[in-house]
Amino acid sequence: MPNPYSTTDPQPRRTTPRESFGGTGSSFERTATRSSPDSTTTCPPYKGTTTCPYCGVGCGVVATIEDGALVDVAGDPAHPANQGRLCVKGSALHETMGERGRLSHPVVDGEAVGWEEALQCVASRLASTQREHGRESVAAYLSGQLLTEDYYVANKLFKGFLGTPHVDTNSRLCMASAVAAYKRSFGADAVPCCYEDLECAELVVLVGSNLAWNHPVIYQRLKAAKQRNPLMRIVVIDPRVTDSCEIADLYLGIAPGSDARLFNGLLAWMHAAGRVDRIYLERHTRGFEETMQAACEDDVGIEAVARDCDVDAERLETFFYWFATQLHVVTLYSQGINQSSSGTDKCQAIINCHLAGGKIGLPGAGPFSITGQPNAMGGREVGGLANQLAAHMDYHTPGAIDRVTRFWRTETLTPTLPGAPGFKATELFDAIERGEIRAVWIMATNPVVSLPEANRIKRILAACPLVIVSDCMANAEILEVADIVLPATGWSEKDGTVTNSERCISRQRGLLPPPGEARHDWWIMTQVAARLGFAEAFPYVDPFEIFDEHARLSGFENAVEGEGSESDGATWRPFDISGLAGLDRAGYDGLAPVQWPVTAAAPAGTPRLFENGRFATPDGRARLLPVRPQAVRQELTRERPLRLNTGRVRDQWHTMTRTARASRLMNHRGEPFVDIHPLDAERLGVADQQLVELTGGDGLYRGRARIAKSQRPGELFAPMHWNDAFSGQAKVNGLVAAVVDPISGQPESKQAAVSLRPLPISWEATLIVAADIAAEIAPAIESGREDCAYWARIPLAHSVRWQLGGQPDAAGRDWLAWAESHLPVPASQWSHDETRGRLRASGIDNGRLRWWLMVGPPEGLPSLRWLDDCFASEGDQLLDRETRRRILAGCASGARSDGPIVCSCHQVGQNSIIAAIRAGDTSVEALGARLACGTQCGSCQPELKALLEEETQEEMADASL
Secondary structure, eight states, X not given: OOOTTOSOOSSOOOOOHHHHHSSSSOHHHHHHHHOOTTOOOOOOOEEXXXXXXXXXXXXXXXXXXXXXXXXXXXXXXXXXXXXXXXXHHHHTHHHHOSSTTBOOSOEETTEEOOHHHHHHHHHHXXXXXXXXXXXXXXXXXXXXXXXXHHHHHHHIIIIIISOOOOEEEGGGGTXXXXXXXXXXXXXXXXXXXXXXXXXXXXXXXXXXXXXXXHSHHHHHHHHHHHHHOTTOEEEEEOSSOOGGGGGOSEEEOOOTTOHHHHHHHHHHHHHHTTOSOHHHHHXXXXXXXXXXXXXXXXXXSHHHHHHHXXXXXXXXXXXXXXXXXXXXXXXXEOHHHHSSTTHHHHHHHHXXXXXXXTOSSSTTOEEEEOOSSTTHHHHHHTTOSTTEEETTEETTSTTHHHHHHHHHTGGGTSSOSOSSOOOOHHHHHHHHHHTSOOEEEEESOOHHHHSSSHHHHHHHHHHSSEEEEEESBTTOGGGGGOSEEEEBOOTTTOOEEEEOTTSEEEEEOOOSOOSTTOBOHHHHHHHHHHHTTOGGGOOOSSHHHHHHXXXXXXXXTXXXXXXXXXXXXXXXXXXXXXXXXXXXXXXXHTOOOEESOOOSSOTTOOSSSXXXXXXXXXXXXXXXOOOOOOOOSSOXXXXXXXXXXXXXXXXXXXTOTTGGGSGGGGSSSOSOEXXXXXXXXXXXXXXXXXXXXXXXXXXXXXXXXXXXTTSOTTEEEEESOOOTTTBSSBOGGGGSOOOBOTTTOOBOTTOEEEEEEEOOOSEEEEEEEEHHHHHHHHHHHHTSTTSEEEEEEEEOSSEEEEEEEESSOGGGSOHHHHHHHHSSSOOSEEEEETTTTEEEEEEEETTEEEEEEEESOGGGOOOHHHHHHHTTOOTTOOOOHHHHHHTTTTSXXXXXXXXXXXXXXXXXXXXXXXXXXXXXXXXXXHHHHHHOTTSSSOTTHHHHHHHHHHHHHHHHHHHHO
């Protein structure tokens, strides 16, 4: 049977604009008239503006299209979020798209089908599930990768017309605690700050945020602001010493989970020092006395707080003094705060300090939760969370159920909207396991990798009667448990809006036609809705119509700021974009970035909220709420004595289905790894770069140890990205227990309890195979049948590299015989260094390199860039004799390995940088002038600075001998 996920359609058929987008006037139609992949006409290059699909910074992008292909991207200098900057992931966007590796047609029960059959199948199976098991037997699990228009249709379909409350999103995993705290204090999920506040603050506090790696463009903006204003101070509060510490004036390496204790101590210190703003508290807040009383239930002396947080008391008091004595303070926090079993209280403790000091509603002041995904906020605007309805109305919002029912006119087709919230993310999958939910539609996310107890989630979905998956990539692990697969459009094809961390709505424009049979998510859902009998309620033929309805709902019975009360049923909802209602297609296409609220009173948007001290609560006052610090729920034990922190790496995004397609993004951290403190490594018998195994939750994680003084003793760090598509046993969320915050439902992903041991292997090997035959070879390597305890697949530009390790002893294996039986051509040349236990071999067929093998630890690898280029020969460009002779060495004559890549933008390795330092380049600027490293996105500058410091220390040590 042909591969149902193949990106090669046996009968290619290009859809018309109307078929693909449901209407004329779409961006697809305009793009197709310029250049069609089926056309033989060569069109001149043109540029289009859109937004980046990765983190919540929401950077503007200028994309260059030539002959129907995306050939280059650059930062949009006119976009307020990034002002022309792009990080390395954003700058590689054009390398991660295209038809290769894409889902190309619908698949039902393993068989490729047409859209009509797929849509009818989805509709009939959802309908039959509800008939047999009730309305709440179906659910949807959404993603911050969806556009707002997609999200809106999904929420309306499931809650409004299918009548199930069980709609949640992977934003639950990153933003839910921040949302809950904002709503408790301000009456709404309303981030009060904007990016400009970071640039005009006197003090910026980074808490649980490695800004340099996870939001690099904002980090570069902050770094530039500090250079312009030497009086600005920056404090980093994090258990790890991260690259963000490069610009810190003060670092507090607190114990994991002690954030609430620290900020309660800060609040008490401010009160004792007379640094609370009594006038602001009396005019604009409630709850200060009760909050202070709760904070003081613990010993709030500096020494006691420092002891509980495991930081130096003098440094802690310095932070308290700086925070208390400055008015223009921004506290920027992210997953290190949110991903906790008491994340809502930790966010609350930060907000309490800002309200107590009146440090909000001013330029350069406020508690600023920075979003993880590009459209996590847009999803919340339309009701993407299980506890929401739509337009920032919750189930408990007075009159909200009736209001949304009347707006959507659901009473004409269904009894009513659900009367209570649905299951949050982890609860939803528990309900599937119990059999309460019998059908789930998963869109643009990979819960078998990203949710806690990820291996269990995969088992749950495998047993679920109906799993529908909409995705754009063929290598998403979720496809393995899908009954129905629907090919969705991806970035540069999708057409709609996103909202970034500062409430800025931007257009993500469709610049290219969808590949194969891919369709927009909103279109797929409207077609299913029509087949369920709801066509009248889902008449959309263009995304601007969805946006218009969304904008109108945001202003529907929404009181004017400062007016209305619970008694008259009209409360002020800060999310109001009614000023954008009525846009036609041209107006929608030309929509410039704008921050909500956008109303008749604020047609140009609102950069900063609560400047007048009025909040979205019934009485207009913000709430301070008591916080009692809670211990980490995943307790350490004798069997699992180490604390594991999970997170992102600089060059990858989520589960790597897209970023791993750009080979240069794999060079900085190519394998799964574990950062471990030198004392722990010595105690456990672990050497740098040795393979290790973590045990925790219901999973195993295997990766390469990195000895890192940046870790606290007793604590580890491992990345969240790797999964079964890229490595065996490297799914870090399999180690995380499904422990959640009782208020927000957000998992405690930052504080897992694990054990670590060296992975017992007797051999390691590197195998590099030409890209066109890699898929044939992968099953034998990745199945575990070859005594392979560890494998990691690393895509290169022209080939695929596997790092391997296992049993039995390599000396007992005939590697040349193994190569002949597993690889397409026998070894053409080989060498064996018996003293070092290394073997190198390669297979060359008709003048082309087909595979290269090195048996031995990977630190002996040559320059992989040169070797990868040898796989690129095609046509008449055959390998010459000298190149063939040098292939075993892995480099051209006289060349040497660049070492680990530091600068991904320009592919500059550590060895080249060290050589330049020793040649006299003693600054980041000098290195940039010689090697170009650090001159594009700037993300590698902290590492360059660290290398400079290391070389300086070594030079001083040598001089003292």
